[in-house]
Amino acid sequence: GQQLNQSPQSMFIQEGEDVSMNCTSSSIFNTWLWYKQDPGEGPVLLIALYKAGELTSNGRLTAQFGITRKDSFLNISASIPSDVGIYFCAGQSLKGNKLVFGAGTILRVKS
């Protein structure tokens, strides 16, 4: 199936540091989504982006929908221990309701 390239695969950072992760695709998407999965739970939607160039914030999280519609990034500012988890990007093309997911970025925070 379609693939999203998500990087980095994992990060181990100091509490208070900023975090950046991104996803790229060879296909155009009309929606980009970012999810977070806490240990032992299902993924939860963090941010949804619907327009090329859109920049959206949710507290300490900021995400952008790339101009080319083939990429997106997520930034987390001033990380805290509860930011630990797996972050997934997901894209949706114009056809159908199916999302394509990235492989995830594992975030660990050292306090």
Place this chain on the structure above:
Amino acid sequence: DVKVTQSSRYLVKRTGEKVFLECVQDMDHENMFWYRQDPGLGLRLIYFSYDVKMKEKGDIPEGYSVSREKKERFSLILESASTNQTSMYLCASSSNLGGTYGYTFGSGTRLTVV
């Protein structure tokens, strides 16, 4: 609070057993999905359904089947469980309405096949 509920958090089954994983959503969503999650491989789509009694294969359907007899319930069936089906299974649902297509996920079922 809207929910996707998976019937079991943890399951241990023997090789060759027939296994049923149940998922129920209370949001009147049209679309339901089953994924498996393995370290380093992300979320891989097994089967999905856009309507009652309708199903479509995802990327890794081999060894699995599904059933959607009612709109709110989507069952994943492992016809003859094998050790390589040990994994975390996630159910999700989504709506066609309102212009947003984000999924709501269940908490997952961690299946171990011994």
